[in-house]
Every structure is written in C-alpha cells, then in structure tokens.
Amino acid sequence: MPKMMPEYLSSTAITRWNGGAPILSRRDVPYRADLVFNAGVAKYNGKYVMVFRDDYGYSENGEAKDRGTQLGIAFSDDGIRWEVSPKPFWNSDILGDPEILRVYDPRLTVLEGKCYLCFAVDTRHGLRGGIAVTEDFSDIRILSMTVPDNRNMVLFPEKIGGRYVRLERPFPVYSRGGIDRFDAWISYSPDLRYWGDSSLLLAVEDVPFANDKVGPGAPPVRTEKGWLTLFHAVQIDHSRGKNGWEDRWQKCYCAGLMLLDLEDPRRILGYCRQPLLAPETKWETDEGFRTNVIFPGGMILEDSGEVKIYYGASDTVECLATADVNDLLRLCLESGAK
Numbered sequence: 393m394p395k396m397m398p399e400y401l402s403s404t405a406i407t408r409w410n411g412g413a414p415i416l417s418r419r420d421v422p423y424r425a426d427l428v429f430n431a432g433v434a435k436y437n438g439k440y441v442m443v444f445r446d447d448y449g450y451s452e453n454g455e456a457k458d459r460g461t462q463l464g465i466a467f468s469d470d471g472i473r474w475e476v477s478p479k480p481f482w483n484s485d486i487l488g489d490p491e492i493l494r495v496y497d498p499r500l501t502v503l504e505g506k507c508y509l510c511f512a513v514d515t516r517h518g519l520r521g522g523i524a525v526t527e528d529f530s531d532i533r534i535l536s537m538t539v540p541d542n543r544n545m546v547l548f549p550e551k552i553g554g555r556y557v558r559l560e561r562p563f564p565v566y567s568r569g570g571i572d573r574f575d576a577w578i579s580y581s582p583d584l585r586y587w588g589d590s591s592l593l594l595a596v597e598d599v600p601f602a603n604d605k606v607g608p609g610a611p612p613v614r615t616e617k618g619w620l621t622l623f624h625a626v627q628i629d630h631s632r633g634k635n636g637w638e639d640r641w642q643k644c645y646c647a648g649l650m651l652l653d654l655e656d657p658r659r660i661l662g663y664c665r666q667p668l669l670a671p672e673t674k675w676e677t678d679e680g681f682r683t684n685v686i687f688p689g690g691m692i693l694e695d696s697g698e699v700k701i702y703y704g705a706s707d708t709v710e711c712l713a714t715a716d717v718n719d720l721l722r723l724c725l726e727s728g729a730k
C-alpha cells in the first residue's frame with residue numbers, strides 16, 4: 393500500500409503494463425520537457441495518436457527555470473511504443489491570443505471521422521474548457537470555449553438522440569461552501585458550439601473514495617451494455633505534508649469507473665464503489681513533481697475485448713493499464729446505480 397493512504401484506496405480488476413513503468417516520459421521527448429503526463433489517446437486513421445501535456449522548467453530540487461506548458465504529439469502502431477513528433481503540437485503562442493496563458497490536459501474523441509480535442513485553458517480572466525477539431529494534426533481550429541470556471545471536458549464519440557454530448561466539471565465555489573466540492577456534469581449541443589440542457593451526473597457525495605472532487609476522465613467508450621466511462625476522484629487529507637517536489641501536496645487522485653445508459657447517458661446504470669486505479673507503484677506514490685495522482689485521460693476498447701487505460705502518474709509521466717471489458721462491465725453493474 394502507498395504511504396499514508398487509507399485502506400480502501402486500492403486498485404481493482406486492472407493490470408499495469410510493465411509493472412506500472414511509464415510508456416512516455418521526458419526522456420522520449422526531443423524538445424524541452426520535464427513533466428510529460430495527462431495525455432489524450434485515440435485510434436485515428438489506422439494509428440494510435442497521443443496528445444500529451446508537457447510542462448517544462450521543473451526539477452527535482454524545486455528550482456523553477458522559465459516554466460511553460462505545451463502539448464506534444466506522438467504516434468504508435470500498437471498503443472504501447474510511441475514515437476514523439478519532433479516539434480510540439482500546440483501551445484499558447486500558436487494561438488496568438490494574449491488572453492490565453494496556456495492549454496493543457498487534452499482529451500481526444502474521434503467523431504464523424506474527425507479528431508476532436510477537448511482541453512483546459514488558463515486565461516487572464518479564469519479557467520475555461522475548450523473544444524477544437526483537426527483532420528490531420530497540422531491544422532487545428534477552436535470551436536467553442538466555456539465561460540470560467542470549467543474544465544475536464546470530454547466528448548462522446550457519437551451523437552445521442554440527435555445531439556452532441558459532453559461531460560465536464562465546473563468549479564462552483566461560492567455555492568458549495570467556499571471549498572472544493574466539484575462534481576461531474578453532462579451537457580448537450582446541436583452543433584458542438586452551443587452547449588446547454590446541463591444536469592448533474594455524479595456528485596462528490598456519491599463516491600465513497602472522494603471527499604474533494606469528481607470529474608470526467610477519458611471520453612466514454614461504447615459497449616453493448618452502456619457507455620463505459622472513467623472519472624477522476626479526489627480525496628484530500630490535510631495531515632499529508634510534503635509529497636513530491638512541491639512543499640506541500642495533500643490530495644490523492646484515483647480513477648473511478650461508471651456505466652451510462654446508451655440512449656440516455658444522464659442515467660448511471662452502475663458505478664464501482666472502489667477505485668479502478670489507486671496510486672500504488674513508485675511512479676504513482678513516490679517519484680514525481682506531485683505524488684498520489686492517477687489522472688486518466690484516454691480509454692480504448694480493442695476488438696479483442698481488451699481495454700487500454702492511459703493515465704498521468706503524479707503529474708510527471710504517462711502510464712498504461714489494461715483490463716477485460718467484461719470485468720469492467722461486471723464491476724459497474726454489480727455495484728449498482730446511484
């Protein structure tokens with residue numbers, strides 16, 4: 393068990409690839425990169441594609457040197473071995489808007505033959521969630537951005553009932569007592585630009601291993617039984633002190649799993665009351681800028697029934713876990729609905 397973690401935070405039904413060793417780290421990136429994590433992954437035009445977050449200017453001794461964040465891109469034939477393109481894919485300079493400070497935490501959804509990228513944006517006037525589209529990864533166009541504060545958006549890979557659907561996590565500060573109590577929401581759109589008809593999907597209080605926030609993880613994956621959907625769940629413990637390269641880090645991020653109704657994804661058919669992935673390996677609990685962070689951003693269902701789950705570990709490296717789709721469905725359905 394990881395240090396200072398409550399007993400109930402342990403992983404269920406998954407296998408970490410190569411004992412949890414990173415599938416991508418700063419060593420694989422041919423430009424400035426220190427923290428390589430929180431990637432979005434999709435299968436697109438016969439290849440696996442990964443857009444990852446690269447934070448540079450960070451070091452183990454806490455020194456800051458000209459810090460920045462950009463998105464890198466990598467391609468793979470098997471979803472395991474990755475080749476990083478020679479140049480960063482996207483950063484705030486490319487956007488050329490002085491209002492935008494940085495873009496990060498990308499998630500990829502293939503929808504109607506195009507690749508959509510949901511991202512978080514820090515702006516001078518708040519944190520926003522954006523949706524952009526690309527057909528070839530050379531040209532990318534922003535379709536919509538939320539008002540502050542919102543992020544962790546993911547798009548469903550098809551229209552449902554004639555509308556586009558997304559999950560998201562707004563930050564309601566005043567109305568939730570002035571502390572973090574952030575929940576996962578669902579919204580609809582006729583055109584991917586205008587979003588509304590929003591409702592609460594999964595609240596912090598619904599998740600036994602969260603006391604701080606829950607939010608979307610990877611874009612949902614269609615199965616015969618429903619939309620298999622990862623979420624992140626955060627548990628805070630103020631007795632935790634120095635963890636990682638920072639002076640103080642008190643949160644623990646786990647990956648949770650739920651199953652949403654195919655026709656009406658506002659209905660949770662079942663969700664696992666334990667984490668699917670909790671921090672356990674040294675990359676997840678000991679080594680890194682932060683510790684105890686599992687941040688899932690990509691999920692792929694292979695024809696064989698294998699599910700690949702991509703997650704950032706401790707905001708420092710990118711890792712992969714696999715599971716059998718039937719085990720995951722069983723976990724959700726046996727645990728029951730809300």
Ligand code: BMA
Pocket residue numbers: 430497645682685687704707
């Ligand atoms: C969230 C985001 C993520 C990060 C996580 C844990 O608020 O900033 O990018 O992985 O915190 O540090």
